[in-house]
Amino acid sequence: KPLIHLVNRDASEQYFMVFTGQGVEVADLKGNRYSVRGYNGYANCEHPRNDLRLITIADYTFVANRNKLTAMKSTLTHADYGSMTRRCVINVRGGQYGRTLKILINDVQLAILKMPVG
Numbered sequence: 001k002p003l004i005h006l007v008n009r010d011a012s013e014q015y016f017m018v019f020t021g022q023g024v025e026v027a028d029l030k031g032n033r034y035s036v037r038g039y040n041g042y043a044n045c046e047h048p049r050n051d052l053r054l055i056t057i058a059d060y061t062f063v064a065n066r067n068k069l070t071a072m073k074s075t076l077t078h079a080d081y082g083s084m085t086r087r088c089v090i091n092v093r094g095g096q097y098g099r100t101l102k103i104l105i106n107d108v109q110l111a112i113l114k115m116p117v118g
Contacts, residue, residue: 001048002020016029021048101113
């Protein structure tokens with residue numbers, strides 16, 4: 001019993017992802033099959049419908065295998081990352097042209113971004 005996940009990007013790009021428990025297959029609605037590159041066996045499991053959870057957001061499909069323990073590696077991927085004591089990502093969902101955006105933490109300005117004019 002495979003798990004079938006529909007990816008509906010737009011009217012011309014719609015795909016079925018089929019998780020068989022021993023691999024992943026991808027086909028469009030016309031039956032054309034596509035190769036899956038770089039698959040490492042993460043979604044292999046005995047009961048895909050019960051063991052896997054999927055969600056597609058924009059161009060990415062995230063797969064969670066409830067039987068696999070996930071953990072971070074002990075090595076850092078960015079050479080300078082260890083030299084910084086703290087990092088964060090700030091997402092600005094909206095803004096206006098010609099405005100200045102400032103990042104303040106505890107009343108200390110840490111960053112500034114001037115938006116372009118019109």
